[in-house]
Amino acid sequence: MSSITRFGNLTLKLPEGVEVSNSTENGEVISLFDENGRVVIPEYVQVGLGYKTDKGKFKVTHSLRSDNKTISTNLSVLLSKYDVLYAIDTNKKKIDDIEYCISSRMLMQMELTGEQLWEMKLIRLPAFIFTTPIEHEEKIGWSQFIEQEHLALNGKKIGIVTDHDLGHMPLYNQREKAILDLGLLPENIDFIYASADRDKGSPLNKAVMQCDADSNLLLKQIYNKKMNLSALANSESAFFDQSGSLVPRAKCN
Template identity: 25%
Template sequence: MIGKNHLCYCGSGKKHKKCCMGKEKNDRVSSVTVDMGEPTVINALQIDSDGNICFQKDGQTIIPQSAHLTHLISNNKDKVTSNIPLKEVDKLTSDTFKALAPLDFLFIIDTNTPLENNNVEKVKSACAAIYYQKVATNLDYVNGMGKVFYHQNNIPGEKHALVELIQYILFELKIGADKIVGIVTDHDLGNHDKYNSRELPLIKGTELFLPENFTLIYASADKKNENILTKLISECDKKATELLKGN
């Protein structure tokens, strides 16, 4: 158990008593949001001890069209710390590990660009990624990678790195369309649903759409101790920062 004079687990560098002490019960919120596709009357909701959720109407289970598991900090302007599209809408869950269970591969990527580069035509960025593959019922660590690259200033480095990662997955790792791939990023949460539905290309003005078997997942690199996804993307953020400093 963390003591009041220990460093706070959130990573702020402050003592626990001057940071998150006393807030834990009130400010962390997990929610499952659903889209039924059309107006639907629900008159029963079941949640079991394992976090499995079931909507019912007159004793019949109602399956939503889509659903998300979202974690946020409610006293910080509703700061979203992670957002996972649920692949199995007939098995709704509030458990992060169960939400990731349908994936065959999980990639985590973070890209950093120095602020002083923002006024130049050619920008230097660094990205770092790690990935996991499903072995039996677990997602096991496979590899980590990182690189420094230059790109046009009118397109964010995060977009360049994401497209390169997708190409690497498809053409280097040769992961086929029969595998479900999740990519965790802390960029552009507001457009994730449009990318995932292939309504919007990854880069404006191009035909670079997310492959059908890919899903973008959001996690904040700023809140490294919130859950497993924020911890992993924080590791990528740290590595990308080190790569920039070394070049």
């Protein structure tokens, strides 16, 4: 990725009837103005990075919520609002006519050691295995993780890094779009987008990539008959058939 030029990506929700005609960036803070030079304060802002593919398409590598009055492009500032960060990725594979899904989750412990230089430890959490989903497996993974870990009740501001559904992320984060039986995203939780296949220099992307790798490794073990699935239990959920937890043996860095 070092040879790829990255471009800033800004997602805005503006007040009705308001348009942005100009913008400036000073000290990693973006200011927006209308056609009369008046400052525009969006109702919602996401700031991120991306790159142009060989075909000219813009690919977002990460995107996260910013304060709407002080729009920062500094990743450390953007992440500073969160007390806890998690990463999650859920993959699916059809094996012997059964669709198996594994949702891998990690606690992210990050420390800024220099200008946009990060030291990060990833701590594996129990993965969730489920079968025959009737809704998208990533959304089932989100909902089950938030409910299982009681994240809405712990009193902390939480960021959950995911590579799914970037287009609807502003609606989830503004509590305007429901997530299965979870309903609206709890007020103390924001989704953060990071792709699982690009931008290895970002700690967000590295975390999602590790979740993706773990999930695929566990699915490969099922495919190769190296996992005992006898403990899977029938689920009370309307969204999948059977489920269980996989407790990790080790942490990863």
